[in-house]
Amino acid sequence: MKPIQSTLKQWTKSAGLQERLENQKKELFKDPFIQEFLRMEKYSLTTEMVDRGMVKLYEFKKERTHCANCPGLKACPNMMKGYQPTLQIERGHLELRYLPCALKVQEKQHKEQQQLMKSLYIPKDILKARFEDIDMDGEREEAGAAALEFALKAEPGENGEGLYFYGKFGVGKTYLMGAIANELYERGVESYTVYTPDFFREMKQSIGDGTFQGKLDRIKRAKVLILDDIGAETTSSWVRDDVLGVILQYRMLEKLPTLFTSNYDYDELEEHLSYSDRGGIEELKAKRIMERIKHQTTFVTVKGHNRRESK
Structure with a gap:
């Protein structure tokens, strides 16, 4: 051959x-x-x-x-x-x-940016919220200004001060938080928005499948954490002390901003957190949690009519 x-x-x-x-x-x-x-x-x-x-x-x-x-x-x-x-x-x-x-x-950068804005149990329309689309009428002017200032100036790791948005149902507290998350996204700052009642419920379930610590670490280490509708959850000593307390303590020490929305003001939330599922009232433990929240947030009242009813 x-x-x-x-x-x-x-x-x-x-x-x-x-x-x-x-x-x-x-x-x-x-x-x-x-x-x-x-x-x-x-x-x-x-x-x-x-x-x-x-x-x-x-x-x-x-x-x-x-x-x-x-x-x-x-x-x-x-x-x-x-x-x-x-x-x-x-x-x-x-x-x-x-x-x-x-x-x-460009595709890789977009995927990386998508990871900057995470959420748990938050409606998609909230995640699309933009400041330019918000009706900043006289009633919401103060809250809108506070939200925009935070979004533009937040420095996780350097300044741990966040916001506490208090107001009635449907006045737009969560929507303002969505606008903050989007503005942080544009700046390349990671945020995590969590609907608190469902998150606490998931944390209880995660004990059984061994994922509790991983989920807790992921939330507590977010550069900016938004806890939406705190106080709407069923009160539990374990949730208050071993979940919320641990998250807030870590974030306070690391100077990571935490933002809250609630239908309760500071005093009402403290009373809510003081009730124990074991019966009785644990005022000291509730006060300890509230001291961390007060220390890390500026209280802002969100006024206005219920926009859900007007739709």
Whole structure:
């Protein structure tokens, strides 16, 4: 049996194949991407390198042509979707390296940003809230100004002061918090918005499946934590002391801002937290929790009519 190299040599000499290959090679070298590479590396390239690297040159041309006529990331025809080839000389050989294109980088950045705004049990319309869409009438002017100032100036780790939004049902407390979360997102600041009653209920259930500590750590370490509708939960000594108390203590020490919305003012929330599921009243423990909340927040009354009823 003849060696394969011998057979290939015979093929290249037969039926004008050599001529066609030379024509294809000339066309290859007319490509602007190939010309740019040859120009940039003219002092390093040798004819031998080029001859040995023809396959890589063809691949480079094909993939870069795809990029030049980019159909979008989802329809990318390249072998590695979203990656653009570069030619390099390594140890006397031409080598191809693939790097993420601008669209791939943009997609990655978008996904990373999406992770900045997390939520548990919060309606989607709240997460879309923007300050420019909020009706800042006379009644909500003070609360809107406080919310915007916090969103623009929050410095987790440097200043741990948050907000306590108190008001009746439907006045827009949660919506203002959604606008804060979105503004923080634009600034690249992580926030976590939690509907408190459902969160506490989940924490109780997580004891049985072994996920309690992981969930607690995730919440307490958020750069900005928003506890929505605190006081609406069923009172429990365990929730108050081993969940809420632990979260607030950690955040106070680490100077991480915590924001609250509630239908209770400070005094009413303290009374609510003092009731024990074991019976009786635990005023001292409730007062300890409230001291942390008061120390870490500015009290803001959100006024206005019930917008849920007007819809």
